[in-house]
Amino acid sequence: MDPHLLRTFVAVLGHRSFSAAASALGYTQSAVSQHIAALEADLGTRLVERRPVAPTAAGARLMEHTPALLLRLDAARADIARLHRAPTDRLVLACSPAALSAPVARALAGLRTASRVEVEVRVLGREAVIEAVLTARADLGLVDGVAAPSDPLPLPDLGPTVTLAAAEEPLAVLFPDGHPLAGREAVRLTDLAQAHWIDAPDTAVPLERLRAVCGAVSGAGGFLPRIRHLGTDVHGLAALAAAGHGLAALPRTLAATLPGVTAVPVRAPRLVHRTELLHPADPTAPARHLAGLITGHDGDS
Amino acid sequence: MDPHLLRTFVAVLGHRSFSAAASALGYTQSAVSQHIAALEADLGTRLVERRPVAPTAAGARLMEHTPALLLRLDAARADIARLHRAPTDRLVLACSPAALSAPVARALAGLRTASRVEVEVRVLGREAVIEAVLTARADLGLVDGVAAPSDPLPLPDLGPTVTLAAAEEPLAVLFPDGHPLAGREAVRLTDLAQAHWIDAPDTAVPLERLRAVCGAVSGAGGFLPRIRHLGTDVHGLAALAAAGHGLAALPRTLAATLPGVTAVPVRAPRLVHRTELLHPADPTAPARHLAGLITGHDGDS
DNA sequence: TAGAATTACGGAGGACGTAAGAATA
C-alpha cells in the first residue's frame, strides 16, 4: 500500500489502460503492471480486471478510499510547506461558480484598494475548490451548496481546515421565461422532483444533493437528469435552462441576473443556499484580510 | 511519505523516544533514526526535536494528518479483506459505555434467542469504537454523544461506513444526591458551564463537546475539568460524581440507574443524547440482523 | 560519563527499465 502504488492504481482505473497510465505517470507499462501486481499480491485479491481494464469488487472498494487518502497525503505535505513559505502579497481564491457573488466580488475590490495585493480568482468545481485549499494551490476557498438554515454544508472533513459561514440566501429554481410556473411567488422543491433537471454538478446545486435534502422529507428519489452540463459556466447553464432543457437550482440573487430564465424561490422544504469560506489553519495575511472583508468580522482564529 | 515512515513517526512521538519506538516496532534505533531522517529530508523540515523528543511545529502539523491517514489505510485493507471472509455466526459489537443501553442489551438477547450466534460486546472509547468498525475488528459499532434533536453526531467521516440513528433520549447531568440542584426538574447546561466537571471523555459526554454545543449558543468556554477519569467504567464515574468531584453528562435513563447520584434532565439548550449505529458497507448476516433489531427496521441498505 | 541519537558501511531485497513472451479483441 505504498502511495506510489496507489497513485498508479487510480491512474490505471482512470485511464482504463495500463499503458496510458504508464505514460501519464512517466513509467513504462512494465512498471505499472508490476505496481498493480504488487498491490494485488499485498491485498491478496485481484483489484483490476484486464482487457477491458475495470475495477473488480475489491478494486472498487479500494477506490472508495484511495483518492481521499492521496489527497490527505498531499494536504499534509502542503500544510508543512505552508509553514516555511515567505509572506506574500498575492492571493489565490478558489471559488465554486455560484459562490462568486456580488458581495464577494466587492470584498475582493475592497482588498485590492486597501492593500496592493495581486489577486487571482479560480472558478472550479466544489471538490476541486476543497482540493485546492487543502493542497495550498489556493489561499482561500469559497464553496456553495444547500442546507437547512444555519446548518453547515456537508463537506468532507479533510483535516484541520477551518470553515466559517460566509453567507446564506434564498434558493431559487430556474425556469425558462414564460414557463407555466415561472410566474409563481415560490415553489416547493418536492413538487418538482419528477420534473426534468439539468445535471450540472459543478455549477448548479448537484441533483444528488437535492435528492438528499428532499429525501430527508419524503423518502423518494426523483430529480432525474435529462442533460448533463460539465464545467463551471453559469451563463451556459442559464442558456440550457432558458431553452427548456430542464431545471436547475441556484442562489436567488445570482439566478435573478441571468437572461432568458425566471428565478422562482424555493419555499419548502425550508432550505437556504449557503456559501462557506474555507481557509487553511494558518492563512496568509491577504487571505486573512479578505476573509475578514467577506465575513464582516476580523479574520482572526 | 511512506506509510512505514509515518508509522515510525507517530511511534516516536508517542513514546517520546527513538529507542522505545524502535523496540515497539521491531526495528533497531538506527532504522528509526533513518526513518525520521528520511521523512525530514522528504519534507524539507525538521519534524522532531531530539532530547527531549518532541514534535516541532511542522511535526505537529504532520501529526494532525498521520493518525487519520494510517487509520484509513487500515480501513481500506479491512474493507477488502471483508469481501473474502467466510460467512460467520459470530458477532462482535463495539460499543461506547453510554451506548450500551437496556434496549440494546434486549436486542442482543433477541438475537441470541433467534439464531445461534456467538456474541461478543467490547466496550471502548468513542474513537476506538469507530476504529474497530473501520478496521473490521468489530462487525457493528454503537457510539453515543450529544447533538441537537434529529441532528447527526459529528463523527469523522472515514469512508464508506453507513451510520443510521438508533436512539435519541434526554440528556441528564449527574449531581451527588443531596446537591442543591439535585431536586430540580431540569437544568440549563449553560448555567453549569462554570461548575466543576469530571473530564471523562470516553465514558460521559466529553467536556469539549459540551463546550461546542453550548458555544454555538453563548460564545463562552467553561466546562473546566477538575478531575480526569479514563477508561469506560460508568459505575466508577458515578462514584466520582457521587463523591462530589464534579458533574458529568449522561443519557437520562442510564443516569437514573446509578447509585449515589441524581440525574437531572437538561432543558436548554435543546439537546438530546444520541446513539448511532455504525456498520461497514457490507455487514455480516448477524450484524444485519442485530442492526434490524436495534433500529426496529430491516437492516437492508 | 552514560544514555541516546547519528553516521558509516555492507549485504539483502526491492524497484524500474529492456526485451521477450502470452493473451485477447
Place this chain on the structure above:
DNA sequence: TATTCTTACGTCCTCCGTAATTCTA
C-alpha cells in the same frame, strides 16, 4: 494479427542491521 498486458532478467538504489561516532543531560 495487432495491441496490450505479463514475465524474465539485469542493474541500480533503497532499506535495515551492525558497529563505530557524536552529542547532550
